[in-house]
Amino acid sequence: MTDIADRAAEREEELIGDALDEHRRHDPTAGKTEADSAKWCDGCGQRVPDARRKAVPGVRLCVDCQNEAARVEAAAKRNGRHA
Numbered sequence: 001m002t003d004i005a006d007r008a009a010e011r012e013e014e015l016i017g018d019a020l021d022e023h024r025r026h027d028p029t030a031g032k033t034e035a036d037s038a039k040w041c042d043g044c045g046q047r048v049p050d051a052r053r054k055a056v057p058g059v060r061l062c063v064d065c066q067n068e069a070a071r072v073e074a075a076a077k078r079n080g081r082h083a
């Protein structure tokens with residue numbers, strides 16, 4: 001027999017999970033740790049410095065590629081379209 005409190009706790013976990021999923025959709029590095037950081041840049045394939053991997057958990061790009069991505073995104077916004 002399942003206690004009502006157990007079911008309530010399960011439901012709550014589901015809701016928290018949904019909220020975390022939603023949050024992660026907006027911020028891809030949310031809830032990530034240093035272990036999720038890329039050792040090699042997704043953009044150029046160069047080594048991502050350990051200090052950056054530690055400072056930005058879940059980071060996928062090196063500083064150069066991050067800056068380039070931000071520049072492209074900013075340009076796309078100025079042009080009124082998505083990157």
Ligand SMILES: [Zn+2]
Pocket residue numbers: 041042043044045046061062063064065066
């Ligand atoms: Zn790069």
